[in-house]
Amino acid sequence: MVLTPEKLFPFKLDPFQLEAIEALNQGNSVIVCAPTGSGKTLVGEYAIHRALHENKRVFYTTPLKALSNQKLRDFRDIFGHEKVGLLTGDTSVNRDAPILVMTTEIFRNMLYGTTMGEVGQAVQDLQTVVLDECHYMNDRQRGTVWEESIIYCPQGIQLVGLSATVANGDQLTDWIAQIHGPSQLIYSDFRPVPLTIHFATGKGVFPLLNENKTALHNRLKRHRKPPRRQKGQKKKPATATMAFIVAQLQQKDMLPAIFFIFSRKGCDKAVQTIDHLSLVTPAEANVLKQRIDNFLAANPEAARAGQVEPLYRGIAAHHAGLLPAWKSLVEELFQAGLIKVVFATETLAAGINMPARTTVISSLSKRTDSGHRLLRASEFLQMAGRAGRRGMDFEGHVVTVETPFEGAQEAGYLALATPDPLVSQFTPSYGMVLNLLQTHSLDETRDLVERSFGQYLSTLHLAPQQQAIDDVERNIELIREQLATVDDAMVAEYGKLKERLREERRLLKILDKQAMDTLSGDLLTAVNFTVAGTVLSLKGKHIKVHNPIPAVLVTKILGPGKVTYLACLTADNHWVMTTASDVFGLYEKYERIAEVDTLVPPTELPLRAGSKLAGDEGTAPVATKIPTSLPTLDELAPEVKEQRDRMQTVADKLETHPLNEFGKPKALLKKRQRLQTLEKELQDRQEKYQRYASRYWEEFLNLMAILETFGGLEHNQPSKFGQMAAAFRGENELWLALALDSGEFDHLEPHQFAAACAAIVTEITRPDTWTHYRTSNPVTEALEGLRSIRRKIFQQQRRYQVALPVALEWNLIALVEAWALETDWNELCKNTSLDEGDVVRILRRTLDILSQIHHIPFLPASVKSTARQAAYLINRFPVNEAASGATNAPDPELAGDNKDGDPIPTEEE
Structure with a gap:
C-alpha cells in the first residue's frame, strides 16, 4: 500500500x-x-x-x-x-x-x-x-x-x-x-494564525504598526518614553503595570497570555502583584482545584511557596528556579486552557508546546554576560511566535511594553526586523578528540572536524580574501611573463647598483655638509662686523651651488623681524639678496672694493634670501674687480671630491649596464620590485587565510597537545587513561578523568563521594549564593588534593589558549552531601539561597556523573560500587521524576546530556 x-x-x-x-x-x-x-x-x-x-x-x-x-x-x-x-x-x-x-x-x-x-x-x-x-x-x-x-x-x-x-x-x-x-x-513565512503587534503604555494597549504593517503607527511616531526614575525620586514613571496590562487583556478578550520576563524574581513578583485577580470561570476553578489538589496529594514537597493560591485562580510562573514537577504541572494546566496568565522566562520559548492567544514581552532588552543589550530579532520572533493557537484563534497578539529604557521606536524596530542568521558554535572538546581518535585516523579526524558548519561559513566569509589571493597570484604571473626574457640576476645586479648610487649620494651630502660646517666656523658672528666692499663667497641654504660664488658685500638691510639681509654683487655681475648663513667665506686679504659705495641695490630686487637680479652697465666695472681665483670646495675639502668621484663611478656603471639593452632599466627594476612586494603580500595573505581557515583543526591539535601532556594520547591514539577520559560526557572530560583517577575520592563514603563528584561538575556563576550546610572534612581534603592537578590543567589550557571550564565548587556541594544523608527536601531548600530548580539541577548533574562512572573503563571496582551507592542515595523525589515505565535510575550508557536548563544559575535575579 x-x-x-x-x-x-x-x-x-x-x-x-x-x-x-x-x-x-x-x-x-x-x-x-x-x-x-x-x-x-x-x-x-x-x-x-x-x-x-x-x-x-x-x-x-x-x-x-x-x-x-x-x-x-x-x-x-x-x-x-x-x-x-x-x-x-x-x-x-x-x-x-x-x-x-x-x-x-x-x-x-x-x-x-x-x-x-x-x-x-x-x-x-x-x-x-x-x-x-x-x-x-x-x-x-x-x-x-x-x-x-x-x-x-x-x-x-x-x-x-x-x-x-x-x-x-x-x-x-x-x-x-x-x-x-x-x-x-x-x-515558509506563512503563519496559519496571523499576528497583530501591540504597544502597551500607562494609558492602554494600542496598535504598534500601521495597517500595512510596514512602519510605526502614526499615533506612536511622536510618542516619547516616560522619563527614567531619578535617584531620590519617590514617584515612579507612568508605565504600564502588570495588573493594568492583565486587566486590559482580559477586557479585550486576549487571554490566555504568556508574559515573558527576563528574571526569575520578576516572574515570582509578577504573580504576587495580580494575586487578587481571578481569571477563571467557576467551572474552570473547580477543575483546577481538583487537578492541583491531586498533584499536591501525590507530591506534597513540590508546592511552590506563594504560588499555590494564584494557581487556583489561573495565574502561574514558569522558570528554571521551579521544581521540574511543578513546571510540568503548570505546562499541563496551561495546555488544558485552565491557566490564563503565565509569567515566564525566555526558556519557555525554546520549544515547549505552550501556545497562547497573546504573548507579552515585558522588556525589549536583557542583561547578558557582555552587558545590557536590545533583544535580537530571532529572540523577539521566538517569543512572539508563541502567540496564536492554531484552530482556536483567528489571530494572535504580541504586546510590547513601554519602559523608561525602550519605547515605540525600539518595539517597531524589532517587530519589523528580519530573522538573524544561524552561526556556528562548533568547538572541539577533549571528549571529541579522544572519541574520534579511537575510531579514526588523524587524516579522517581532520576531515570530520573540517566538515563543520563553522568551517563552511568560514569558507564563505573568506571568499573576498581568497579572491584577493587569486588577484595577487595573477599579477605575479603577469609580471613574471613580462620579465621572462630578462635574466633575473642582471636585474638584481642593476638594482644593487641603484641602491649603491643612492647610498653614495647620501654620503656625499653628509660630507658636503660637514665640510661646510668646518669651513664656515664663526662666520655668522664675523659677518656682523663685515663692512661694505668686503670680498666674500656665497654657498648655503639659499645659494645652492657646489663651489662657492665670489661676490662683494654692497650693503646690509634690516628687514622684517629684525633679520639682516646682505645685498651682494657677484663676479658674474648679478645682484644677490642673502643672509649671513649663506656666507661661505670672508677674504680680508683682499683690499676693500671702495667702488661699492656708489652702488645702490635696485628696488626690483626682492627683500628675500636667495632672490637674484642681473646687474647693469653701472655694476659691471665693480664686478670685474671681484677676485675669481678663490679656493674651491674640492680644494678646501678633498674628501668631498673623492666621494663625488666614487659616486660618478657607480653612475657610469649604470649607464653602461647590459640591462640597458632590454629597454628602460628603471621600468624593469620597478617591475622586479613590484614582483617582490607582491610575493611578500601573497605569503602574508596565505598565512592569514590558512590560520583562520584551519582554526578548528588548530584548536583540535591544541587539545591533542594537552592530552599528550597528561598521558591521554600516545602516538595519536588514546592510552588507557585516554580511553577512560573518552568515556566521560561533560564540559571537560580530561578534568573529570584526572579527578576520578587521582585516588583522592577512593576512600570517601557514598554521601561524601556524591558531594566530591558534585564539586567537579558544578559551576556557580553568581557570587551571592550560600548554604548553611558545611562540607565535611574528608570531602574538603579530597578536593584540596585536586588543587595541583587543576592548576596544571589551567596552565596548559592558558598555554594553548583553551577556555574549557575546570569546575571545582567548594561550598554548595554541602547540599548534595546533606541530601544524600536523607535531609528533608523542604529543610534542604530553607538552608540555601538557591531556587529549588537550581538545587535539583545540581543534584541531577551529580547523579549524571555518578551514573557514568559505572561504565568508565579502568576505574577500580570499589569506586564504581561507591558511585552506585551514592547515586541510589540522591535519586529520589524531586530529583527522580522518571516517566511512567522508566527505569528508577539513570542509564549510565546514556548519561552525559544533563543540560535540562542553563548553567547554574543563569537567569538574573
Missing part, C-alpha cells in the same frame, strides 16, 4: 508541508524553516508514519528533556504506547521501540563510537533522524552538539531539520548537502 499524506492527515496540508513530504519521498533530507506554530512538526510525524510503514526506525531529537517528555506523551497518543521510547541522560523508556525520542546529546553520543562511513549497532534500521528546534545550533554552549550529530550521522540516514525561520537556511541546507547527502530547503 502506498503511503500518501491524504490517508494520514484528515485535513488539508499547507504547501510547504506537501513540498517537504515530497522531498522526503524522493530520498532527500529536508530543512524546514517556518514560523513557530506553522505545523513543522507534521513533517516529522510523516517521517515517523513512513518509517513504521516500511518497518524502519525513527529517532526524534529535541534540545530539552522537558520537550522530549512532551513528545513522548504526544507520540504515544498518536502512534501507540508500545511503539514509542524515550532516552535522556536520566531516563530510559522502551529503548528498542521503533520511535525513539531523545535529547540531541544522546544521539551525538551514540555516533561517537561509529567509524566514519559505517552504520553502527545503535543506528541499525534507522531511516530518519528528526532534529527538532534545529536553530539551537545558535546556542553558545550547546550548539556544537547539532553540528556533530549532522557530521557523524551515516549518509544513508535521512535528516529532517525543523527550525524557526532563520536568515541563512539556504546556507545550512547547502552545508548538509555537502557533508551528508542530497538536501532540500523548505521555507
